[in-house]
Amino acid sequence: MQLLSMDDNKKIGLGLVILGLSCYLLGIILFFDRALFxxxxLSFLxxxxxxxxxxxxxxxxxxxxxxxxxxxxFGGxxxxxxxxxxxxFCIQMYGLFLLFKTFLPLLYDPICRIPIIGKYFRSDAVKNTINNIAQKGPSV
Structure with missing residues (x-):
């Protein structure tokens, strides 16, 4: 049985990206553990x-x-x-924000569907703010 018809490299890559994000979360929980970061x-890249x-x-x-x-x-x-x-970590999160802020509008709809917090994101002000951030280009 195939998972979304992805080849093995993409499955492994997606798993490593998820492992990287999990290690970031564990690193925060364990008081900014350098080894986990x-x-x-490495697993994210x-x-x-x-x-x-x-x-x-x-x-x-x-x-x-x-x-x-x-x-x-990379400076972070x-x-x-x-x-x-x-x-x-703080510098890296800002760098990731700069790199991936154009993807914010793609995440808006799934976030609005989350039962508890979705109702707070459905306002026009939040939607306009997300669109403005995404359209500003490389600098915030």
Missing amino acids: LIAN IGMYMFIGLKQTIAFFSKKTNFKGSLVY FAIIVFGFSFIG
Whole structure:
């Protein structure tokens, strides 16, 4: 039985991305554990490579509109390597926001369908704010 007809590399890549996000969460719960953040970063990047391929991963991080987000993200990774987990994590989250903010409108509808918090996101003000953030381009 196939899972959504994805090939094995994409399944493994998606699993590694999910592992990376889980390690980020565990790293936060365990008081910004440096080792978990390093595992999270490596599995996230390897997962992206396996999910979309090396050429597309490099193209995504080196795209002109994503260049600032890439620098901030990898700068945060370097700060975590040198032992400042909390500061590096905060910088990395800002970098991830810069990299993936154009995907916010795609996440809006599924968030609105969540039973408890969805009603707070259904207002026009929240929808307009998300659209404005996504349309501003590489800088916030």
